[in-house]
């Protein structure tokens with residue numbers, strides 16, 4: 001997917017912007033508070049239907065405006081053109097429009113435009129909560145496995161049902177409840193198998209990229225399924241039944257799965273510096289981009305916010321080289337162009353300057 005034109009209206013401090021990004025690399029520079037991250041946030045909305053900075057859509061609507069809108073003309077990987085729009089008002093639910101057809105289904109938008117993001121907070125992928133890492137794996141599965149979203153939504157519903165039964169102290173073995181338990185196990189084992197398989201496909205790519213990005217360390221990534229290693233989910237649920245009833249929720253299952261990063265047997269966050277952790281995250285994201293391309297023959301859109309704050313100059317260059325070589329459409333923000341002085345070597349690039357919410361091509 002490539003975005004050919006982007007139009008923003010009443011998004012944060014951007015009253016109105018209309019620009020044609022490069023199909024390869026767009027550098028967006030400007031002073032603090034000029035609106036660079038707002039552009040990245042708006043593009044992220046196209047890929048996720050939400051912000052990465054806030055859960056409140058209202059915060060992204062320009063003060064005094066009723067709604068924001070984000071519109072793009074894009075070309076997919078088979079050369080078909082689409083017009084995609086998204087609006088959020090202070091009151092409505094989510095609505096998007098794809099080639100004139102309106103939809104309230106987030107999945108319609110999200111499956112169309114695959115977007116990845118790297119920001120100063122990206123180390124959370126390693127040091128943050130397991131939920132961050134599950135979302136990372138699930139992004140890959142969502143874009144690769146057609147039925148993944150349906151299965152994931154079904155699992156969430158089954159988990160909710162099981163937790164409700166546990167809270168009510170219901171007898172899980174009663175015939176009317178045993179059905180739900182069985183469904184939970186079937187879908188849960190399936191979800192686990194897909195995640196495990198995804199991580200095993202990602203591992204060799206990650207190892208190869210890490211040996212280039214962090215050659216001084218041997219970084220290993222492993223998958224924890226969310227319950228005891230050698231047990232089936234049925235056995236684990238049975239073993240924890242009494243405890244789960246006491247606490248009122250399910251303590252084992254794929255909703256507890258995680259990724260673990262280790263360097264010589266120790267947790268990566270105990271060994272690596274902050275900059276090295278960022279490189280590990282960059283390697284992880286590059287691996288995911290590569291796997292996504294290999295398995296779908298599609299290209300993703302990559303957003304790199306405030307790259308100067310994240311990585312030193314050769315790491316920045318290596319990361320951007322990797323993304324450009326994979327033909328992702330890349331949007332990079334920096335306070336000053338000099339933070340990316342190596343950028344001159346890229347042929348197909350565009351430079352944009354942002355000032356008080358106005359975007360101008362240089």
Ligand SMILES: Nc1ncnc2c1ncn2[C@@H]1O[C@H](COP(=O)(O)OP(=O)(O)OP(=O)(O)O)[C@@H](O)[C@H]1O
Pocket residue numbers: 011012013014030031032033034035036037038039058059060061062063306335
């Ligand atoms: N809802 C809103 N309406 C109008 N302006 C807003 C809104 N939300 C944030 N702003 C303002 O938008 C401006 C742009 O913020 P943004 O985070 O995009 O800046 P930036 O260029 O990325 O800055 P930095 O380099 O400091 O990260 C800020 O001055 C912020 O106060």
